[in-house]
Amino acid sequence: MYKSKLKTLALSISVTIFAASLILMPGESLEASIRGLDMWWEIVFPSLLPFFIVSEMLIGFGVVKFIGVMLEPLMRPLFRVPGVGGFVWAMGMASGFPAGAKLTARLRQEEQITKVEAERLVSFTNSSNPLFIFGAVSVGFFQNATLGIVLAAAHYIGNVCVGIIMRFYGGSDRNDVRKETSNKKGFIVKEAFSALHKTRLEDKRPIGKLLGDAVTSSIQTLLMIGGFIILFSVINKMLYHLHITTFLAEGLSTLFLLFRLPEQLSIPLISGMFEITLGSKLTSGVTEATLLHQAIITSFILGFSGFSVQAQVASILAETDIRFKPFFYARFVHGLAASVTTILIWKPIYERFSNEQLSNAIPVFARHNDAFWTDMLYWFKSAGPIITILSLVVYMILYAQKRSV
Template sequence: MNPFLKTIGLAAVTICLTILLIYFPDEALAASLRGLKMWGEVVFPSLLPFFITAELLLAFGVVKFLGVLFEPIMRPLFNVPGAGSFGWMMGMASGYPTGAKIAARLREEKQLTQIEAERLVSFTNNSSPLFIFGAISVGLFHNAALGLLLAAVHYGSNMIVGVFMRFYKIREEKSVEYQAKTKNGSILIQALKQMHATRSKDPRPLGEILGDAVLQSIKTLVMVGGFIILFSVIVQLLHLVHFTVLFSKLFEGIFFLLGIPISLGVPFFSGLFEITLGATLISDISTDSLLPKVILVSFILGFNGFSIQAQVASILAKTDIRFFPYFFARVLHGIIASILTVILYKPLYLNHGITGSELPVATQPADSFFANAFQQLTSIGPFVTIIFLWLGFLLFYKAKKTGS
């Protein structure tokens, strides 16, 4: 694209956004507050412990330890080093954009090549179990049994994406030399030695490591919060100028051919921008069957939404990891998830004899745990957010004062 035309286009979009903000100030403020509430109550307090833990595990060499142990699994399955297992597991446990954050850190530490990092990012940005079971299945659909189906589809399709992406640029890569040697001892001993060697290279005292972990995590989450608020406002403004209704017509034709109610067009288009908003609107639509709504929710969970994709792009921008492989994988994830939903809908949902909000015994403990955890998080989340924001300010002020 011509750089001059790109400049004109970006300027025009920004000017239009500014005009809409001036024309709809009340609606923009309400949308901004909704985004801020979601970030302060759920996103910040739920992701902060995982971000801090990830930084500490990297500093203490535990990721190197896992890398040696899981190399025999991750290399043949996903064609990435064993250290990628850390990003995969943390991504599933904590949700987006943890996978991108960890992949970027591993790339910065030269534990991954550029191509390996791009492969890792493509399948480690999952939705968390807390969001799937607590927010989506219980909070929006009021049907906890959906959690099992959505989780199986989401994580299963993402693993398929990872296997598919193992072939990405396989002829061009030059892998990092694998350093662990097992001929002089067991793989566990070698893993421990690698962990100790990594920890010994870091001269920082424990207090400084902990402070840096907290500060870096808060900085990343503040950036995430900014994107959540921004896209909350953008989606609301697009709805006010009927842009959402106009472009949703493109999907209504496809939905008609697929047998999906066309009334789901607008909610689906909204979900392409922001997952929570799209899932909320989809759950509010009345349909004869639940299957079409579950198919679309599975797609937008896999697609991540432009809001999360913007967060990932911002994290990757600090490295040489390219964004397009991640975007391609998101589209692929959404398509595979939709197909798996159709295949698994009967065995994982209908065969339980579920009607309405009935909950099968097999899934009750897990669903109840995540639903209760989500409810507790929304009650104590704001206090956690405020406390750590204040702590982050103090750490930032101390670092600036020490530096000067």
């Protein structure tokens, strides 16, 4: 009882301080809100919407079930999750946060995976997409496309490490017993097609209804994601102006000196633990640090994902019985694994393919890569808002039709 009251008091005080900060610093809060909104409607919404809609369609048509049967011999021994986890893993890497959580929750709601399997799966299927790592971080912040190879490799290798570690999670849980209904002696392709056909017949929705539900569900999720992005953008800004970020960073100074990292990187790390975009941008601006040091901190920020992304995942998982704690602990593991991997692959990858020697110069041969990712970001910034607005109009029409029926 005492612990519950203390938690209530802490939450009440925190929200009150946040509300007072918004009143006392309206200009700063508005600036942060606009920054979060720009990121959402220019990049996040148009980049995630197609993946979400296609994923819903693939699940409805039974294609995911087909993939699950085909990948069962790989995913089960390696990560102790069903074969459908391979689909979630691939879509999570391609589309980015929080696609892995959404697809895992959907599979759990359809009882294609157990609770423990879902908690394992969601822990390593949420990652940054290549556009964010190469376009926004490497080219946008560091002006260095070669660095993106190191960050992406470390990030996705870290994902694999988390998946392998999480395979030992819930080993003694009796609920982690899944009866395989398929006949392993049969031809696997035939078995997979039978599962696809059976799933399609069980979903009696016509194609038009299935598509409409996919669009509605996807946009609802993206609206929720947009709210979290804007909220945590403001929270991060308020923490900085209230000097809370600086206070927390001072506590990390000793730890940074122990690992021979510049203490100037502590503030970007704290900011990145709340919101990865701002943390990565601040890290790129620390001139006292070498590029290797910046890459180590950026890898941790990308792996940890930030409380903003974690809040999005928590909101999605709240609709199921999947516990959030395993995902939260896995983020620390991912951040540490990505940072260590960055150190290990720095010489064989970055120093080998770059003319730099721990400096911030741009290699000549990488300029065409810079142009590619810059063009990609420019396209999203130009067409993204139009796609977002048109999609919201379609959503309102579908929602109105659904309400009138």
